[in-house]
Amino acid sequence: MSEHEHAAADESTTEATSEKLVELAKRRGYFFQSSGAYGGVGGFYTFGPQGASLKGNVEDAWRDRFAVAEGNMEIDAPTIMPEPVFEASGHLDGFDDMLVECPDCGESHRADHVVEDNTEYEDAESLPIPEVEEVIAEYELVCPSCGAGLAGQAVETFNLMFATNIGPGDSDPGYLRPETAQGIFVEFPRLKEYARNQLPFGVTQIGRAYRNEISPRRSIIRVREFTQAELEYFIDPEEDDPDLERVADVEVTLYPAAEQNAEDGSPIETTIGEAVEEGVISSPWVAYFLGVAKPWYEGVGVDMDRFRFRQHLSGERAHYAADCWDAEGEIDGNWIELAGFAYRSDYDLSKHEEYSEDRFTIFKQYDEPKTVERATVDPDMSYLGPEFGGAAQDVVDELEALAARDREAFAGETVAIELEDETHEIPVEKTGFAVEEQTEAGEHIVPHVVEPSFGVGRLVYTVLHHAYREDEVDGEQRTYLALEPEVAPTFVGVFPLQSDDDLETTAREIVDDLRGAGLSVTYDDSGNIGRRYRRQDEVGTPFCVTVDYETLENEATTVTVRERDTTDQKRLPIDELAETLSAIRDGELAFEEL
């Protein structure tokens, strides 16, 4: 401990921490509402100098762990994509909300829900708007809140995607992606080439996504433009298993659906290995990434006492997702979603396979080639052409289909095909019908995808919140951010003890030296030394170096290094400074060991 009075910070976080943090963030440049000069705009935040740096460091840490260390590729796709992409992804329809407002009490309700709850319609969301309005009138549906009639009220759609136009005019609509993942799925046909058509492989992307939220809330937690770090891990569901050994011993707090539904349910403490064995986590792939994520979250500074993995309840899960877990962090008593881990099966790639001309499949070679007997046709176009004119190609398609499903149809002299309700007799000899043995080397499969999807802004907020501390030093109140050195915006502050040319010169030399070693350094020579320490405490700088008169007396050999959380000080030789501090930053050395 320091020679100074130093109170413990255990009880430092209170309900009001969020308020204090938001104020600090604004004042010190972590984040603030955007476009303030024009009245501000809801749901958009700017990361200031400190925040941008912290966010960048968090992203770098994520990249190191989820791309580099896992051997995955990273891409950077556009945020705007054309309409067909979102027709395929389902966002154009599925992201639509139908809202109807009560004329009496003013409450807005999901029109499709009102219809589904009170009629025999089961999928009201797929009905066109006018029809929903008709149904509401016909059944004389009422407001769920106050009971007033809703007939005659306009049903309005609200799509959470931001729309724009690509190029001049409005003939080519585009949308800002509502999740960064879409860029990975869309580029899959090319990405699989880079993976040399071998499963499994993973692709990451860190980037912005946009949702035109009806009501952005709670500072930076729910915004309209946000950064996601996503990994799409493509696997062959029949062949690929994760290396669970590597994470089996990771201890986790799990909050399974069963516990959430139980009267007195509560989160359970277990390990990844046990959770998989006991079937708590059904997908080993999801389990694997939970096991990777937990230590990573700890490393960037999330308080593990306020962290858990919560399983989605069946109702909140997308229909295609077999199992889904969220990473959650606690903020002032509320659990907020930090990441989602979903086993999405082949949903995304199948949709694009269906909507796009491109192939979203992987060719999977059999161990042994298979020999199959197959009926084929090779029609004589010099006959079919003149005979059927423009319909000739349709005839060929029909013949191919017929050969595949009923080769007996070709047993006679002629074969009958149905074309637009007419039956045509075609001489079999003109069809080139044959039954051949073919060898198949493999098949095209649609990979399944495991998706760990991280919210970066929310994580930055959580890291700041969990790092917020208040204590007392020498009877003076102090506020500081106990940020992990790996992510702190500034790693070291360098000060001359007071205004003095010699002290300042030496201090500036040290700044250059440390920056040359790749450290993030700030220099400050204003006012009192204590004030400068507090300033750095408040932005979370882990270390401060002070040049004093002892430094000068000994021909500039040693300086004071002060640690943020304890305010302890040690004297270090200047020429070892860069090396020692780098080692501390990289976790190879602890300040106490000096």
Next chain:
RNA sequence: GCGCCGGUGGUCUAGUGGUAGGACAUGAGCUUCCCAAGCUCAUAGCCCGGGUUCAAUUCCCGGCCGGCGCACCA
């Protein structure tokens, strides 16, 4: 989107039908010299639009923004 409450220097806030005061922060100087010290000076503010009024930061209406509740959150 609805309801309630709110919006005053960078931050936090006092106050007013006659254009505003404090604290902290910031900058300069003096002083001091290892934990927000002192003194002097300086910079800097009534969210936007309309209305009422001789006069609006203040009252009224609308908007924007924020907090909370409801709804929403693929």
